[in-house]
Amino acid sequence: MIEPTPARMAAVSAPSGASELLPELVRAWQQRFGRRDAPRVFFAPGRVNLMGAHLDYNGGPVMPVAVDRGTFVALGPRGDGRLRLASRIEPGECEIDLALAAHSARSGAWFDYPLGVALALCARRPRAVGLDVLFGGNLPIGGGLSSSASICVGTSLAFERAWGIELSSLERIEVALWAEREFVGVKCGIMDPTSIALARRGRLLWLDCRDRSFEHVALDDARIAIGVADSGVRRELARGDFNLRVEQCRAAFEQLRRYVPGATCLRDVPAGVLASHAAELEPVVARRALHVVSEVERTFAARDALARGELAAFGELMVRTHASLRDAYEVSLPELDCLSETACALDGVYGARLTGAGFGGCVVVLLHPRASAALAPALEAEFARRFGRVPRVTIYASSDGPRELEL
Ligand code: GLA
Numbered sequence: 001m002i003e004p005t006p007a008r009m010a011a012v013s014a015p016s017g018a019s020e021l022l023p024e025l026v027r028a029w030q031q032r033f034g035r036r037d038a039p040r041v042f043f044a045p046g047r048v049n050l051m052g053a054h055l056d057y058n059g060g061p062v063m064p065v066a067v068d069r070g071t072f073v074a075l076g077p078r079g080d081g082r083l084r085l086a087s088r089i090e091p092g093e094c095e096i097d098l099a100l101a102a103h104s105a106r107s108g109a110w111f112d113y114p115l116g117v118a119l120a121l122c123a124r125r126p127r128a129v130g131l132d133v134l135f136g137g138n139l140p141i142g143g144g145l146s147s148s149a150s151i152c153v154g155t156s157l158a159f160e161r162a163w164g165i166e167l168s169s170l171e172r173i174e175v176a177l178w179a180e181r182e183f184v185g186v187k188c189g190i191m192d193p194t195s196i197a198l199a200r201r202g203r204l205l206w207l208d209c210r211d212r213s214f215e216h217v218a219l220d221d222a223r224i225a226i227g228v229a230d231s232g233v234r235r236e237l238a239r240g241d242f243n244l245r246v247e248q249c250r251a252a253f254e255q256l257r258r259y260v261p262g263a264t265c266l267r268d269v270p271a272g273v274l275a276s277h278a279a280e281l282e283p284v285v286a287r288r289a290l291h292v293v294s295e296v297e298r299t300f301a302a303r304d305a306l307a308r309g310e311l312a313a314f315g316e317l318m319v320r321t322h323a324s325l326r327d328a329y330e331v332s333l334p335e336l337d338c339l340s341e342t343a344c345a346l347d348g349v350y351g352a353r354l355t356g357a358g359f360g361g362c363v364v365v366l367l368h369p370r371a372s373a374a375l376a377p378a379l380e381a382e383f384a385r386r387f388g389r390v391p392r393v394t395i396y397a398s399s400d401g402p403r404e405l406e407l
Pocket residue numbers: 049052053054055056057144146188189190191192356357358
């Protein structure tokens with residue numbers, strides 16, 4: 001049997017909230033750009049990562065799932081070769097002459113992401129037509145659900161279609177990575193754009209970031225629901241903290257590689273080697289390496305637990321990951337610890353951990369669907385008691401990858 005591809009399934013898998021969001025976005029696009037025609041609209045999901053925290057840039061395995069919320073991109077062509085970028089979510093707009101696109105510099109605003117994608121694509125299609133583009137969406141921004149890769153992958157698909165460029169999913173991932181790493185300047189790994197570009201509903205992506213091999217693994221809907229609790233905390237300096245972790249891991253690998261012939265990344269360093277040589281590393285670098293090396297073991301164990309249908313064991317590994325992110329990688333916060341611990345105390349919750357880079361953002365909760373209704377009230381009550389405000393708690397479905405939506 002031929003597996004249904006995301007494109008063929010487009011009609012049956014509308015993203016959550018699309019029925020309200022889509023007409024609003026179309027109206028806003030017409031108003032913003034003073035147009036009467038209808039735009040084309042594209043969607044790219046966000047993602048949660050169940051296991052493999054901070055492993056992608058260390059060559060390790062990761063287990064992300066795309067979710068049914070994300071970025072919506074509405075666009076229509078213009079005759080004057082100008083690219084106009086506006087958002088319903090974030091302030092600030094950008095307008096450039098595409099013929100001079102190569103001279104654009106990053107500004108620190110949200111539109112650096114789509115601008116970076118436009119630059120990467122213009123290198124392939126130097127005489128691209130102008131576009132009026134309005135972004136919308138229903139993913140927490142900067143909350144660890146990969147809103148930045150979602151906007152990059154969604155923009156790439158939308159601009160490819162508008163400019164008549166044919167890219168494979170793997171090439172689209174490269175465009176998104178270029179935008180984020182080279183233009184925006186975040187030294188991120190391959191997990192986020194890959195999990196979004198290759199997403200399939202009902203599956204998680206097992207991705208080995210050392211050789212980029214991947215496999216779609218079925219998730220049992222009858223036994224698994226995915227909850228997300230947004231702490232509401234956003235740290236301005238998170239980008240610098242993230243790049244610092246990347247540097248510390250690189251430093252650990254440079255020191256340890258001499259003891260592991262043939263090693264190409266920190267993932268290749270066995271726990272025993274780290275244990276024998278940890279004292280040679282700066283203490284903070286040794287702690288970062290400890291997280292990575294132990295997370296590699298936990299992630300393989302999680303894959304085995306999932307294959308055996310042992311969700312309690314899988315959840316227990318998520319809990320250990322959270323502890324390692326808190327104590328060894330030092331990217332958690334009391335708000336995230338509170339959400340994760342409170343969720344794990346509930347009946348029917350297998351496990352919970354912070355998702356994404358950390359320093360704020362969201363906790364992902366793996367739970368039995370029958371426990372879904374109790375999750376939000378429990379987290380809201382405990383979080384409000386400790387921090388005086390209410391977190392946003394949502395149950396997500398898994399999602400297909402980026403696609404054009406029917407209006
Ligand atoms: C961010 C990065 C990813 C990954 C995660 C941590 O989301 O963009 O590449 O490193 O953090 O797992």
